[in-house]
Amino acid sequence: MTRQFTKASAAAGLMLALAGPAAAQGIGEQIDSIFAASTGWFVNLIFANVFGVPWIVSWLVIAAVVFTAYFGFIQIRAFRHAIALVKGDYSDPNDAGEVSHFQALATALSGTVGLGNIAGVAVAVSIGGAGATFWMILAGLLGMATKFTECTLGVKYRNEYPDGTVSGGPMYYLKKGFAERGLPLGGFMAVLFSVFCVLGALGGGNMFQSNQAASQVNAVTGIPTWVTGLILTVIVFIVIIGGIKSIARVTEKVVPFMGIGYVLLALLILVMNADMILWAIGEIFRGAFTDSGIVGGIVGAIIQGFRRAAFSNEAGIGSAAIAHSAVRTKEPITEGFVSLLEPFIDTVIVCTMTALVIIITQQLVIDPETGLYVLNDAGRIATVGDTDAGVPLTSAAFGSAFGWAPFAMMIAVVLFAFSTMITWSYYGLKAWTFMFGEGKTQEMIFKLIFCFFIFVGSVSSLGAVLDFSDAALFAMGVVNIVGLYFLMPIVKRELNSYWSRLSTGEIRKFQ
Template identity: 50%
Template structure:
């Protein structure tokens, strides 16, 4: 029945014309935007994008300055997530766990599935090593920026929250002057708005359609007709619209169910593939280590692999880019640094655990499409659909899994889409103000780009997304540097109060006064 409806619609000449026009207009935009953002510096004879070096340096400096808090603070993090220090009267919109899942829904998903596949096609198995290292450093970066996201947030009379980088960047750059603060925060808002409709939106829609088309017969199947991408995009946009009208509470309630469920399904599938080929695991790890330092046949050698690993890790976990603090700023808490401890978990779960498992599954499965993808990149024929490489790897052990993965990809993408709609909305509000009319205009624009994302080629979406992403990183991290002493002071006081057993006293006293009618 579905074939009779979709195929004739998709074959309409006007739909095909729209798809071709979108690609024609977007291609030069993506090319030049990437050229501007990724201007290179020369290190040891190799060209290295300055903005990637900027992210690496921040992770190292923050880790040292804050005393390796991402490792010694894991126990505190687990206690905070479980609500050990929370009270009913804590200001904010969502509990710590929902703030975590909302932020994770913006990171755990296609960056772990399609992103890892693309990284390994470009940089080989060695890219995984640098992704893991980037994840470990990113834990501290997330701690720092999410602490600031809550520290300088504004709680409105109706209980809603405006926080994240739009608040703390004004404070940080305000140390230089009011005009620089407005300019730099404005640049950040524009960049995160662009990434919201590109990386957090078009990338998800694009790869969701790619996987669904793959499991429905490819180019010759149900979704292979000209125009099918446009129809699929319209349906996906309609589903996203049904959720984002409810704001962060609706988004948090949805992601708190979707993300853990889909994460568990995906991790179990990874483990099945890994344990089915358990004897090859040591060899797979060896190829990751060797490929990280002896990158034969990879463009740019070791430096090329390192760049690929850090770039894809940043796209996956978004540490330092200022996106996660937007979700975390809505957390119900009186102590800003508590949400920093919650944020520690994101790169650990997203990059260190899930991305590594995906990489291992791809390597040990040895699907023919993996080598074909590497050959495609080296031949200069573009970047293959990363989600297809991952899907083919799972199919070697679980022939039916591409269908399950298509469902998982769709739900991961859906949760990421609705979270990034919220991130983009906050940027929109900073630029154009709050209001019902303004919000409706933004949501129409966001949903339009959901449709566009299904039509564009993967390489264009990837290039445009990366460029917007790293503009955010440059502006955001410079602001975090300026406020590092504030973060360290908050961290020391919180840990001291935890040792003294007084973390809940302020909230409990407020609850008692409220109950007494004061």
């Protein structure tokens, strides 16, 4: 019965995609119209400014500072041990779970290392100047403690099933952790988080990714967006149909390839302009602590840096805890250690590389007489050739060194979008099955919905839908952070126990 449903549903899903771009675009426009009329208040609430700063950014950054202090700068103390765990030094293949520490990290990274590293950083420096880079790095370092907290809880309170599969994430530790401590509203918060997670997965983790990938391919090669959308729909379906193990097998290959390839290309440009590196670093510090002519001055640089880090590494959102919960381990704290590497790689390394390339290739226009940035009519920093901020600005920066860079950037955008989609399909799936129950039927329904919206996103401009999905994604962080504040004593207990047993030799490398 299950097999018949699977085949029929798969065929139905592909038929929806094959209905053509016009049908999908028509549906997209109807959806966008509905969302614009009914959800604008929610979007405005989540992204509202308080004293000139988006309150949701302050919410995430303050939480990161709290966790950093509470766990005694765990991102520094546990960094070396985290690397050992990823290498497999302490891994027992007989432990419960579905994927290795490395696969869990790669899967979570594939959801964060994405278009934000290419487009988002470009937007940040085009508004906040080079100084935004400093605050972005600082926020990334602080966010490591948040990832540690949420991913430890994700493993501790996950569900383990007889067939070897597991389900975990904020919805599970909110419900079970609150019940364990005798706190109310855990179940309600878990469902609320799940609703926001599904909406965020379909929008920011899906339609936005396919839209940007299809648009970039069209701009470089002229291939129609619906063709790219259809190809992505089919490939993503093939990957996610196999569950987390299939996703992990793909991400452990794709993420190192795309991440290392992107960083190496950036490093090559930096080496070619080695004489500019100290100048660029000076610009970053100058812009971080002085008024370099940008709108908002130092405060503007701080806001853009913190905002980009929050949008990029998703520390506090709770999404990564879903992927990390699938790890093979009997010690929840070990995956907390592994997860703190995620913001370091995503923000401190990849985002910083993008910013340095843009700065060193001098894409931002500076007045030679005053040393201040030149602003355009939109209030952003003027760029060489009036390049739009986002992917075009990053592409122009890489293209200034290599004529073939726009093609490489196109490949990077597609790979980043693809990896983000398959990871967010898993996040959305786990939130979906939490609400509607585990089972092949429930899983297939969500996977088909997810794949259909890949195609819809590729051919439509869904402004209101994407705004709402971004707001839903950060609303996940509101619910999740509240839960982390109440549950962080449990993490500290796990941490103290593990460190004690590690120091006495009770926990040792697996032979």
